[in-house]
Amino acid sequence: MIRFDYVRPTSVPDAVKALAAKPGAQVIAGGTNLVDLLKYDVAKPSRLIDINRLPLRAIEDTADGGLKLGALVTNADAAYDVRVAQRFPLLASAILAGASAQLRNAATTGGNLLQRTRCLYFYDPHVPCNKREPGTGCPARTGVNRNLAVLGTSEHCIATHPSDMCVALAALNAVVHVTGPAGERQIALSDFHRVPGDRPDLDNTLERGELITAVEVPFSDFGRHYTYLKLRDRLSYAFALVSVAAAVRLDAGRIDELRVALGGVAPKPWRNLEAEGLLAGAAPERRAYEAFADRLLAGAQGFGDNDFKLGLARRAIVRALTQAVAGTPQSQSDKRVA
Template sequence: MRPFTFTKVRNSAVAVKEISEKEEAKFIAGGTNLLDLMKFDVMIPKNIIDITGIALNYIKNLEDGGLRLGALVTNSDTAYHKEVENRYPLLSHAILAGASPQLRNKATDAGNLLQRTRCYYFYDPATPCNKREPGSGCSAIHGYNRWHAIFGASEKCIATHPSDMCVALAALEAKVNVTGPNGERNIPFEDFHRLPGDHPEKDTNLSKDEIITSIDLPANGFAENFSYIKNRDRASYSFALVSIAVGLEMKGNKIKEARIVLGGVAHKPWRNKEAEAFLNNKEANRENFEAVADVIVREAKGYEYNKFKIELARRSVVRALMQAAKIEE
């Protein structure tokens, strides 16, 4: 690990000032991703700004019926919070499907949004990687790409976003609140992460000098009809090959609204609104669920080692919808 300066700040304004003024600076809170990247020389910040002293460790109700998660709440505290368990069980289940208890006890909610891809080549400075070094090439396209994207990839990058929590937040249509030199703003969750395009080095639409302060959940948490499925190589502490977050608003056996978001398949949580709209006012049954799964995977593109993920995604969508609708398979 390379030498760096370390500064601890006590409020968001000072944090923004420090990140704006210091060269190659990074925020640190839980550090569960940043420290790994520093150990592997994937990221070599010259300045580390500790934000754990900022009063952002809270969960509170909002006037519109939603819930606000402070940026520094740990993943464990979020997953086991009674309001989250009762009103947003999809989020709780997704968080508990990720990482290990030790990591969830340390990792923060804002940090979860900002974690980098777990692509083998991104973590290996000896190999070309456009995300790590723009213009150097993508080793995964013709390499071992079993974990890689089947949606939204580009010739510059086929990496996937590793978060479970973010898949649920996308399904819930959360908002990310940030502050920077130009003041505060909120970013709809679907606009927070980016597809790789020509700039895979940019994971999010967060500016370098902005800090996440909180995440807002809407009033509707799909508490009655939801499902989170995570397909992975082993039962615990493994990233998703394909994960699915489903939330349904139902009236009798008819679907009034559907949210379907996939993880482990793209550079960001993957949502197909056309497919969701297909289910509006339709009966909840296997035939309709298989039809919507076909719509979702229609534009999927596999590579040499990950083509199996297309059929895995299709079957997982059907299974998740069946579970959310409480239909026995």
């Protein structure tokens, strides 16, 4: 274990100051990911800033009927909050599909956004990894890559973002509130996570010293026709091979608005707004779903072990849209695919 400073600020300004003051400083809250990275000698912070004393645990109503989740709201508190369950059941379902009950009791909203990849090579400091150490290579491209990305990859990295919660937040057009040395700003969730390009070590668009304070979910009318479908190697606690957050609004028997985000297949929750727009006004039928899936997966590339994801993702998108349109969302207690 490396040596690091440990700071416990009691205000957001103090936390930002401590974060900006020292290169290599990192924030810790629930620690469900960062503690693992410390144990594996992957994360080597110069300073840990424990933000658990900050006033960021509230779930607040917004003027437009949406909700604002403080960065320290636990996954369990978010999933079981009556307002979340009633207004954004897609979000509650995605959270309950992720991790285990014990982890959801500790994991936080802000921490969920900041999860690092679960790539085997990233977690092993004895092998090369561009995300961990830029310029060393990406052995995953020709190695063990069954769980890795088929969309948004680059020659430098094919890692996936592991979150379930973020996939639903992407479909719901969530906005991330941050505070930093330059003040407050808002980042659309679609712009928060990065694709690797030639800088796979940069997971997100936060600037140095910026702290996530909340995630805002604007009002949307997707309380009935939605589903979160998660396909994995086992029905208990496991990361997604492919997941689909689907939300549909119908008008006169046709698709009025469609939102679909994919997880388990890219370095960030994957959406294609152009593809979604093509189904506006279309009849909700299988061939339309298949055409949409083909457009959403355009450019997807397997790397050997994960080639199966191409067909699996297509079938998952069709199944998820079928569930959403029928108003029969996937159960997260009985995880067998309906």
